[in-house]
Amino acid sequence: MILQHGKVSSPTETERCIESLIAVFQKYAGKDGYNYTLSKTEFLSFMNTELAAFTKNQKDPGVLDRMMKRLDTNSDGQLDFSEFLNLIGGQAMACHDSFLKAVPSQKRI
Amino acid sequence: MILQHGKVSSPTETERCIESLIAVFQKYAGKDGYNYTLSKTEFLSFMNTELAAFTKNQKDPGVLDRMMKRLDTNSDGQLDFSEFLNLIGGQAMACHDSFLKAVPSQKRI
Numbered sequence: 617m618i619l620q621h622g623k624v625s626s627p628t629e630t631e632r633c634i635e636s637l638i639a640v641f642q643k644y645a646g647k648d649g650y651n652y653t654l655s656k657t658e659f660l661s662f663m664n665t666e667l668a669a670f671t672k673n674q675k676d677p678g679v680l681d682r683m684m685k686r687l688d689t690n691s692d693g694q695l696d697f698s699e700f701l702n703l704i705g706g707q708a709m710a711c712h713d714s715f716l717k718a719v720p721s722q723k724r725i
Numbered sequence: 726m727i728l729q730h731g732k733v734s735s736p737t738e739t740e741r742c743i744e745s746l747i748a749v750f751q752k753y754a755g756k757d758g759y760n761y762t763l764s765k766t767e768f769l770s771f772m773n774t775e776l777a778a779f780t781k782n783q784k785d786p787g788v789l790d791r792m793m794k795r796l797d798t799n800s801d802g803q804l805d806f807s808e809f810l811n812l813i814g815g816q817a818m819a820c821h822d823s824f825l826k827a828v829p830s831q832k833r834i
Contacts, residue, residue: 630749630775633742634817638824640739652825666739697821701814705807708743712806715747716761 640666641700653694659684667707749775750809762803768793776816 627635644662645654654662663671663680671680687699695703736744753771754763763771772780772789780789796808804812 625778628775628777629745630771630813631778633745633749634813634820636738636742637817638821640742641821662739666737668737669740698814698818701817704739704743705810705814708746708810709807711743712747712750 637701637704638697641697650694653692653696654700655694656684659695670707746810746813747806750806759803762801762805763809764803765793768804779816 640662641654642651644658644666645651647658647661649655649658660680663683674680683703684695687695687703689699689702690696749771750763751760753767753775754760756767756770758764769789772792783789792812793804796804796812798808798811799805
């Protein structure tokens with residue numbers, strides 16, 4: 617358990633998620649070339665496997681190309697972990713927003 | 726399964742993480758007041774429970790106060806889901822960086 621030092625205890629759900637995101641990034645980043653970034657091929661592999669439900673729903677065939685370009689903020693043709701986290705954040709925001717639209721409005725205080 | 730429409734299949738690890746992050750945010754955001762943001766009290770509850778290993782390791786008692794201020798980019802005294810994702814991203818980056826320091830250096834191509 618990376619986040620903890622000393623005594624070992626079960627990770628919390630949040631810690632488990634953080635570890636999983638690192639592990640999944642490393643899994644795909646390690647498929648070819650430099651192991652610490654996602655190449656375009658590795659990004660497509662990630663999107664077609666881990667986010668297949670999202671990817672399959674896209675009618676525009678250029679959407680993944682545009683996503684890669686938008687996420688690659690330093691334009692080096694690779695996604696580093698920070699850029700990858702923006703992808704996850706974007707997906708989480710879209711998912712969260714669709715949830716908010718689906719539930720009845722709540723009193724705001 | 727929020728990300729998928731139509732046929733139901735097991736979520737991937739990444740989809741599971743996204744769902745978990747939304748669920749844990751909603752769990753803590755729903756503890757008091759407005760259900761769609763973390764108040765300072767809810768943020769402290771989240772940090773002391775979900776990221777307890779990190780929080781307990783901090784020697785400076787003001788660190789959580791400063792984290793809340795830094796994360797609260799619109800300065801409304803609350804953390805919305807986007808601001809919460811920056812907290813998770815920061816923790817993930819720190820965790821990922823400590824991992825990179827711990828493994829032997831690798832040939833860069």
